Amino acid sequence: MIGVAVLGAGRMGRIHAENVAASARARLVAVADPVSPAAETLAGRLGADASTDAQAVIRRADVDAVVICTPSDTHVPLILAAARAGKAVLCEKPLDNDLARVDASILELEPLKTPVMMAFNRRFDPTNARIRTAIDAGEIGDVRQVILTSRDPGLPPRDYLAHSGGIFRDMVIHDFDTARFLIGEEPVEVFAFAGRLVDPELVAALDDYDTVGALLRTGSGRQCVITCCREAVYGYDQRVEVFGSRGMLQNDNVRSTTLRRSDAGTTDAREPLLPFFLERYAEAYRNEMDAFLAALESGAPMPTSPVDGRRALRLADAAAESVQTGRSVAI
Amino acid sequence: MIGVAVLGAGRMGRIHAENVAASARARLVAVADPVSPAAETLAGRLGADASTDAQAVIRRADVDAVVICTPSDTHVPLILAAARAGKAVLCEKPLDNDLARVDASILELEPLKTPVMMAFNRRFDPTNARIRTAIDAGEIGDVRQVILTSRDPGLPPRDYLAHSGGIFRDMVIHDFDTARFLIGEEPVEVFAFAGRLVDPELVAALDDYDTVGALLRTGSGRQCVITCCREAVYGYDQRVEVFGSRGMLQNDNVRSTTLRRSDAGTTDAREPLLPFFLERYAEAYRNEMDAFLAALESGAPMPTSPVDGRRALRLADAAAESVQTGRSVAI
Amino acid sequence: MIGVAVLGAGRMGRIHAENVAASARARLVAVADPVSPAAETLAGRLGADASTDAQAVIRRADVDAVVICTPSDTHVPLILAAARAGKAVLCEKPLDNDLARVDASILELEPLKTPVMMAFNRRFDPTNARIRTAIDAGEIGDVRQVILTSRDPGLPPRDYLAHSGGIFRDMVIHDFDTARFLIGEEPVEVFAFAGRLVDPELVAALDDYDTVGALLRTGSGRQCVITCCREAVYGYDQRVEVFGSRGMLQNDNVRSTTLRRSDAGTTDAREPLLPFFLERYAEAYRNEMDAFLAALESGAPMPTSPVDGRRALRLADAAAESVQTGRSVAI
């Protein structure tokens, strides 16, 4: 059994802590959060120790791996601390919102040889994983185009937005990683348009955007198209399409029931989409944790790495730059 | 070019006349209807002669075939007249609502060797025809169960109902023919329940029903289930399912667009179904006419015969008897 | 926390034991099974005591409720033992396969005032439950017809079939309960056809059938149609349709992914259905256990009762009788 500590008892911390607790591969040893009651509630419920001192938790002898779900600007120091202590790491994105700091931390991590996995949950969605397997098996031939649709159910609060790093680093970054995961070749060029259509005043005040269209190109000419919006009245819209020389694979949205409804005005209407990522990717989070623990158990390479985080961030930065300059940006 | 006369200028007469007029295999020679303006309007619009005398039209030398769309009780005399005059016949169902008269007319028709086709339109629906072809090709192995859903958009007027012969002979008869068409074996036993749920007072006054569930069994034990209702608020519901040892084929409902709509309360909602049979089976009526004319041209056997009409009627009678007796009826 | 013992460590015992162990409302105290290693493995994994003596487990002071997942012929004695010991019961169907014994046990249970719930899992499927709620809210007006499709992925082994009580008591009984749950009125008449199409030799040798069509009628004339088959190559087919005066609700099949696939021969193809009931109704089993525990906590009436078990069995017996006699059977 792998001893796991979860750092950060917020939304993602709760998810990961529950998945660790439910896993047959691991034991939840401790939960750390500077807000003592948050740590205690979560730890208490799952039979783990609570602490307000992440560094102390990292050093515990019975902790083999840490899951980092703290605010973004603490990710690098915590990863490095864990790595230096010889602990494996599963870290929520981003490594950092600053590319230079990311590069520096990757350099520093390298010689420490610690397994570090970046939590790109969408790769572990069962349908996305199935698509990747099908592509690898040649089921749709050579990939030509990837079309990603990502719309959040509603604009986050002003305070969240102000510290988010902007829509590209906060939201579209997931799609950039999914693009890399599915297109099967590194993007070499990025272009994006960004609009202020949901709450123009608010996002303009933050020098941010709420609605984005982005285009990626790989060296061989494959294309990926991404559309994102911070608000969709019909729920959390998460779709994937991969078009290849021999077929097409699509990941539809998920609902909580399989109900269809027909009445005087409409037929075969389906239920609203799952509300947001916690529900939509619940199975992906379980699979992600399992993949992390299974790799630790077997000593296999981690399914994702800080370099993946770095590359997604680089695409996000490039897209943001493209919006400023009206030019595509080479990667 | 086959010279065709259409007898009866009502709803079905108009459909058939238009399909004859548009066919490259035929010429619409005349339209007959006792109501002179009805005949004239239809004939005039399609460049044919109008007449109030069906018998005279049948006798015309330039008429090779007649399409009978007159009231049910005139079908037998008109078919016999046409047959005696050596003219081919496409006749709307039923041959007659009385099984004895049907049997007598079949006996009388036999020696006349006239091609007579019964207009069971649903066999010519492109999807139903595709299902039949797939079954013949062994694509779903041995048929085990056929599930038919037939719901009209609304209760017909009292006057129509009073002369309809009852829901089994008027409405469910189409499903009995579809069952025979798809199940690939003659039904040998029938059972039905019938209810009064749409307009209990009206249908009770007419000694009729408006909602029906029927079960058929073939000699080898295959089953067909039919559910019918005279009213469905979401439109004309026409679905077919054939379940076999190696797979299942389903014929979904048809809409006028391919629109899907998502909003705050619902996702992927589709448009209402096509209103009623004229729209839903427009393509089936064209294919039906073409199959009739093609068989005439080539001398091939008609795709359906009076015996098919007889068998569907027998099933309808048996179902009605079953409702009275609470016993299944052997065919 | 409610102390729960699970009697029987087979497939269903495992499911229920896991759901008890994961519930915040209960504690899994013990698992009993005459096969000692079966009890020990399951109990050990979930941190409960193992026993080969069900009666001793029932008597334990820390056991407030028992879940009965033992062979059918032990259900009545175990329920009665639990009831006499003042323990609540969740019992897998059937109470017993013999109606007289069922009636006797219900009479015996009555004065003991023990909460006894029959485990009709399909009522707790999220979509079926949603349909029931929608009907209660008047969303589709008055129910007219219920159409149930139940096809197992494959014929069970001969040994299972030989002790199953026949397809009506073993398999169709679930649909009879679902019919009662959704149609909103007690069925008063039943008719069925049964065939031997999957493995004619085997099922004939057992005086059983493998393919069934059944029709129910309520007092007001509502109808329910059920089609069942012991084998479907495309997987465990579980569909529900409720048609009412103001609309229609349908419960589609469930897949493990939301993948759609298009290639040279086909478009929008979806993945196979979930393999069988353990997977298909995983969420229903969780909801069922929660409903049982929540009713115990609050003292509310159980959502289902032995009388529900009795009524479903009565319908199964009537359907089997109808197959023998060719007559509908009044309930």
Place this chain on the structure above:
Amino acid sequence: MIGVAVLGAGRMGRIHAENVAASARARLVAVADPVSPAAETLAGRLGADASTDAQAVIRRADVDAVVICTPSDTHVPLILAAARAGKAVLCEKPLDNDLARVDASILELEPLKTPVMMAFNRRFDPTNARIRTAIDAGEIGDVRQVILTSRDPGLPPRDYLAHSGGIFRDMVIHDFDTARFLIGEEPVEVFAFAGRLVDPELVAALDDYDTVGALLRTGSGRQCVITCCREAVYGYDQRVEVFGSRGMLQNDNVRSTTLRRSDAGTTDAREPLLPFFLERYAEAYRNEMDAFLAALESGAPMPTSPVDGRRALRLADAAAESVQTGRSVAI
């Protein structure tokens, strides 16, 4: 009845001639084609005169309107000839592949006050038209993003490609028009990536591309994303999605049947898509012709104009330029 001549007896000429012949608003007077047998076959079949002299046909007194389906480089001279002769025009796209010539011809047409409609068929697809109506009715609030997918079934022959004007002017131009039709605001900026993935050698030799991703932006920040490919093994893929502040509307693909198929490996598989534009847009072509004739009858403005053709071409040129420069192009 409006007298109509069709110029050009190729694929599009045949479609339009048939729709004129079937229309109650018009009479097909003549078909002109320099290849005499082509004109004669088509005209003969539809009861019209045949000619090899388009100019003579334009001048006929019984010709009120001409439909131009000739090679692209003859469009401008024929439109101008018709306009000078006071005849209305329905012209296949493009007006011309050269923007300067288009501008000159629009200037020349202006004072002639002839009704000229550009044949952008997709606007008349029933579902696209329904989407436009729904947007106008405010059903999805403010449009934010339009996602267009256009994939041809297969690469056209080399000879066609060589004279096509390139993928942007030949193929993507339809999507640019659809974008303008649906987004409800003029695009002000365009960017595109283009690849050679279907037949790299052939399209490189022609200095063309076969796979395209394009992004448009309107003044208020709305976005349109277009993905095109010259080949899709699963058929002619034509999808539209419009996402707005209050909902989303999608136009799915069209099949020739409503069949669903389930077997051992797959469930709910649908039939292949309609083969190509002649089949996919058959109803759109009928509606387009009817809109043209109805506008002529009523004197209402044409639903599309040469300026629409000009704007779509401008977007195509801009997209092509963007591929060369790696910069977005302002319109």
